[in-house]
Amino acid sequence: MSTMSNSLAEPQTESRVTAGLSQGDVSDFFALLKPRVMFLVVFTALVGMVVSHPDVHPVVAFVSLLMIAVGGGASGALNMWWDADIDAIMTRTRKRPIPAGKIQPGEALAFGLTLAFGSVIILGLASNWLAAGLLAFTIFFYVVIYSMWLKRWTPQNIVIGGAAGALPPVVAQAAVTGHVALDSIVLFAIIFMWTPPHFWALALVKSSDYERAGIPMLPNVAGPDATRFQILAYTVLLAPLGMAPVALGFGGLAYAIVSLVGGLGMLALAVQVYRLRKGEPAMRVAQQLFGFSILYLFLLFATLLAEHGFGFFRPVFG
């Protein structure tokens, strides 16, 4: 952090930051929340709520969802505060508000901490303290365990850190039912197992970016071929796991079809990524796997939402 503050000091004085005066636009603060990640958090949390069929006032459910979203956004802001030095190096992230000189690191830290504490306390007051504790743990895990510790230390960073991104359905279920049941744990496991092939496909394409920033992503440490094998191995585990809701009875007929076809699609692309190792075709298929993995996860959760939230559930067995 200290090197980050020093390296950022110059461009900021030259650009829009003047002493003691915030220069950020509202949109810059919104960008700190990582809106696309926040959408994924809201979406998976909503599904975690809906599959629980909660007997809870809609206002309580809505406020809980809002606070889970704000907690996710706070994690994003705190991550951007901590990672501003490497964000400034990577092409994918150099336009973020802190490296772009639009927001000072201290502002992002204060903004993130305020939202983190606020969201946890309001979630506790609105729903229950189990959910609030889980949200606090999620934020802590993402910011301290993943961002501050694992990300720059081990190529297994996104495997372990993926737990933070997988927790929203569990937090959501706790918020509306007061307990954690097997269905939200299965949703957690699906997102957890989906994270490595998703991020390693991106890391294959952007390996030079990560190399420059000194982040030990798997392709830079173990090499692209070992990464391709790991992607395949995790996808082999993910495809059947994606069908677990059917076996447990909360995934209906539509979910069975979507998870089967989607899982086969993931497997087919992972095999292609494993086989094509050189040149443009190798990069293209890794890019395709990255894109398809987003669609796959979205379809799994959207189907559960349609089945449980809109009455499309048709049991597979009996």
Place this chain on the structure above:
Amino acid sequence: MADPKAPRSLTPEEQKRRRKRSLALALTLGGLVLIFYVITIAKLGPGVMQRPM
């Protein structure tokens, strides 16, 4: 001679950004008031009116 420590006046662009930040903060605070109000009503229901005098 102008005091170098005196605060400089904001440019129109800076004033505009500050107004937008202030408005966003006001809306957030208003939203918080609304959240606490509706959560109280939703959790307590009609019981919100029943208290020992």
